[in-house]
Amino acid sequence: MSGDTALNLPEDLKTRALHNARQATPVEALAPLRQDALAALEGAAFPGRKTEAWKYTSLYALTDGHLTARAEGAAPADLPTLSDYRLVIVNGRLDEDRTALPEGVSLGRAARRLEGLTTPFAFYNGAALDDAVTLEVAANTDVAAPIQVLHVAAGDAPSHCNVRLEVNLGTGSRLTLIEQYLARGPVLTNAVTAIQAADNAHLTHYRLQADAGDSLHIGTLLFQQTGVSRIDSYQLMAGSRLRRNDVRAFLDKSGAELNMQGVFVARDRSHIDNQLCVEHRVPDCTSNQVYRGLAGEKGRAVLNGRIHIHPGAKGTLAELSNKNLLLNAGAEIDTKPELEIYNDDVKCAHGATVGQLDALQQFYLQSRGIDAAEAKRMLSLGFVNELIMGLPDQAVADWAQPWLAAELGGRPGADEEAA
Amino acid sequence: MLEIRDLHASVAGQPILKGLNLTVKPGEVHAIMGPNGSGKSTLANVLAGRDNYEITGGEALFDGKSLADLEPEERAQLGLFLAFQYPVEIPGVSNMEFLKAALEATRAAQGKEEWDSVTLLRKAREACKQVDLDPQFLKRGVNEGFSGGEKKRNEIMQMLLMEPKLALLDETDSGLDIDALQTVAKGVNSLRGPERGIVLVTHYQRLLDYIVPDFVHVLSGGKIIKSGGKELALELEQHGYGWLTGGQNGDNGKEDQTA
Numbered sequence: 001m002s003g004d005t006a007l008n009l010p011e012d013l014k015t016r017a018l019h020n021a022r023q024a025t026p027v028e029a030l031a032p033l034r035q036d037a038l039a040a041l042e043g044a045a046f047p048g049r050k051t052e053a054w055k056y057t058s059l060y061a062l063t064d065g066h067l068t069a070r071a072e073g074a075a076p077a078d079l080p081t082l083s084d085y086r087l088v089i090v091n092g093r094l095d096e097d098r099t100a101l102p103e104g105v106s107l108g109r110a111a112r113r114l115e116g117l118t119t120p121f122a123f124y125n126g127a128a129l130d131d132a133v134t135l136e137v138a139a140n141t142d143v144a145a146p147i148q149v150l151h152v153a154a155g156d157a158p159s160h161c162n163v164r165l166e167v168n169l170g171t172g173s174r175l176t177l178i179e180q181y182l183a184r185g186p187v188l189t190n191a192v193t194a195i196q197a198a199d200n201a202h203l204t205h206y207r208l209q210a211d212a213g214d215s216l217h218i219g220t221l222l223f224q225q226t227g228v229s230r231i232d233s234y235q236l237m238a239g240s241r242l243r244r245n246d247v248r249a250f251l252d253k254s255g256a257e258l259n260m261q262g263v264f265v266a267r268d269r270s271h272i273d274n275q276l277c278v279e280h281r282v283p284d285c286t287s288n289q290v291y292r293g294l295a296g297e298k299g300r301a302v303l304n305g306r307i308h309i310h311p312g313a314k315g316t317l318a319e320l321s322n323k324n325l326l327l328n329a330g331a332e333i334d335t336k337p338e339l340e341i342y343n344d345d346v347k348c349a350h351g352a353t354v355g356q357l358d359a360l361q362q363f364y365l366q367s368r369g370i371d372a373a374e375a376k377r378m379l380s381l382g383f384v385n386e387l388i389m390g391l392p393d394q395a396v397a398d399w400a401q402p403w404l405a406a407e408l409g410g411r412p413g414a415d416e417e418a419a
Numbered sequence: 420m421l422e423i424r425d426l427h428a429s430v431a432g433q434p435i436l437k438g439l440n441l442t443v444k445p446g447e448v449h450a451i452m453g454p455n456g457s458g459k460s461t462l463a464n465v466l467a468g469r470d471n472y473e474i475t476g477g478e479a480l481f482d483g484k485s486l487a488d489l490e491p492e493e494r495a496q497l498g499l500f501l502a503f504q505y506p507v508e509i510p511g512v513s514n515m516e517f518l519k520a521a522l523e524a525t526r527a528a529q530g531k532e533e534w535d536s537v538t539l540l541r542k543a544r545e546a547c548k549q550v551d552l553d554p555q556f557l558k559r560g561v562n563e564g565f566s567g568g569e570k571k572r573n574e575i576m577q578m579l580l581m582e583p584k585l586a587l588l589d590e591t592d593s594g595l596d597i598d599a600l601q602t603v604a605k606g607v608n609s610l611r612g613p614e615r616g617i618v619l620v621t622h623y624q625r626l627l628d629y630i631v632p633d634f635v636h637v638l639s640g641g642k643i644i645k646s647g648g649k650e651l652a653l654e655l656e657q658h659g660y661g662w663l664t665g666g667q668n669g670d671n672g673k674e675d676q677t678a
């Protein structure tokens with residue numbers, strides 16, 4: 001690729017995105033969103049080298065032409081089953097035959113959410129959707145078992161898909177939602193998940209990202225707590241050729257509570273960029289974020305944790321902790337808490353560290369006959385174990401343990417042991 | 420089984436051991452005493468292979484193999500065990516998981532039969548009982564939040580399971596209450612046998628009432644300056660080290676500052 005191409009990349013991407021959006025086959029249920037999103041896309045600029053929020057993440061990989069083709073591969077036959085209730089979305093389209101939903105949850109296909117989304121990729125997602133999934137949880141429904149949403153992306157050549165999930169939790173409802181991303185091949189998943197919670201709603205949310213290493217992911221996860229609600233979100237993420245996760249949360253009713261916990265791992269040459277933004281817009285809300293990151297070999301991980309406490313948001317409690325472990329000198333982790341506090345009556349704590357494996361701990365393990373590689377693996381696992389042990393759903397924990405063991409350079413047979 | 424000849428070693432570039440000689444034969448129990456800072460833990464760490472503890476002269480042979488050529492895990496797999504003066508806390512790694520990995524690695528290397536998880540758990544519980552440690556400690560992070568005495572008992576518990584050929588116990592008695600001292604001594608004695616060597620580093624004669632040594636050595640200024648039988652420990656208890664070190668007390672035999 002010539003330097004010129006890279007230089008023009010933001011323009012090229014925009015041209016391509018607009019072209020795709022205008023050419024897309026009309027879908028009646030999505031027409032209003034597509035129209036508004038297209039207008040937003042027209043006014044947006046794709047990030048370039050000087051865009052602050054993209055400082056650590058280059059879109060250069062997209063010069064392979066992911067935006068020029070739609071992903072058309074088939075879903076693998078054996079998909080992980082973490083619950084009896086599930087939705088399978090393949091390359092952005094719902095596989096209706098494999099849908100099983102519990103009572104009290106209704107399925108729709110007309111996505112609407114635009115407010116709260118900010119990135120050109122999210123606009124493009126809305127403007128070029130050819131399918132979407134919306135879930136309405138009826139008021140006062142305690143959904144019996146988790147709903148697993150499998151976002152499958154598959155393709156043999158550079159291509160992309162737009163994936164959209166919107167969930168509305170009615171007053172007094174409870175839901176466990178497991179979002180699992182599975183990409184195979186050089187496919188860019190351009191994802192938007194938007195979740196709204198009304199009064200007394202309680203959501204337990206998982207975002208599991210175990211895509212193949214050559215896949216790409218750019219996504220926004222949006223939480224809108226319009227009611228006095230509680231959201232507990234657990235995010236387990238492996239780096240890949242390119243992974244960019246924007247998380248935006250709006251605490252919009254006094255008494256709302258948001259807890260986010262995440263583990264991200266970047267091994268080999270993989271990349272993961274987490275951009276977190278929590279908006280406290282009204283008084284007396286609580287947010288608590290705990291993220292642990294690991295990077296090894298030439299892996300690269302980024303976390304930017306913005307907490308924005310608006311002038312009226314008195315009595316806010318906001319915490320963010322991000323501890324990171326560098327497994328070797330070639331890896332890199334950049335972490336930055338970013339606090340914007342516009343009133344005095346808040347309790348806000350944040351901490352971000354990047355450390356290395358403890359040599360004495362490693363010696364202690366080795367002095368007991370454990371070889372250096374295994375000692376490293378055990379210590380890395382120990383570093384994130386607390387979060388994994390705290391996962392409230394056993395099915396997810398059972399999935400997470402072998403996944404993590406493998407990510408951290410698992411011993412052969414580690415999967416069976418954990419099973 | 421352990422043959423140390425004219426050993427010189429430095430820690431982080433600083434010479435600490437300065438010509439140390441020691442021979443341990445199978446079945447023997449040796450006690451090493453000596454002032455603070457004289458190099459006792461350095462010796463233990465050098466033998467176990469800790470980073471930055473570098474052999475700069477002489478040699479240390481374990482069953483005829485030069486320890487300097489071996490990784491710490493290889494030494495352990497050959498049957499060397501160090502009970503740390505300051506056992507290390509490893510939050511997030513459970514004691515049980517740790518034992519499993521340690522025993523898998525060492526037993527396989529030593530050609531011993533593998534223990535399945537049921538056997539392992541049973542053995543671990545027995546070992547806990549032997550040192551009066553609640554089996555609940557198996558579930559906790561390695562040494563995480565353990566009291567000083569609990570850490571020491573955890574070391575001995577590991578030793579009982581690993582059945583090393585040569586055990587180096589670095590001040591395992593410090594921090595133990597009187598009852599625990601007896602319990603731990605019993606544990607160590609249970610391991611005593613014609614095939615095994617034990618080296619005890621201690622400051623107190625009391626431990627040697629329970630684990631009676633065949634030899635007692637005084638380490639000072641990075642060297643063994645006196646060796647004797649168990650009665651030497653009694654002498655030291657009464658007279659201190661002054662009569663041996665010529666007035667110097669510990670300080671690694673540094674030159675006279677006024678000279």
Ligand SMILES: Nc1ncnc2c1ncn2[C@@H]1O[C@H](COP(=O)(O)OP(=O)(O)OP(=O)(O)O)[C@@H](O)[C@H]1O
Pocket residue numbers: 430431433435453454455456457458459460461462504670671
């Ligand atoms: N990393 C280091 N850098 C410099 N000097 C060190 C380092 N580690 C140990 N030493 C020094 O080496 C000397 C010997 O220490 P060592 O721990 O072996 O003594 P010890 O005989 O075990 O003492 P104690 O009875 O107090 O346990 C001490 O003077 C100590 O300060």
Ligand SMILES: [Mg+2]
Pocket residue numbers: 459460461504589590
């Ligand atoms: Mg010492």
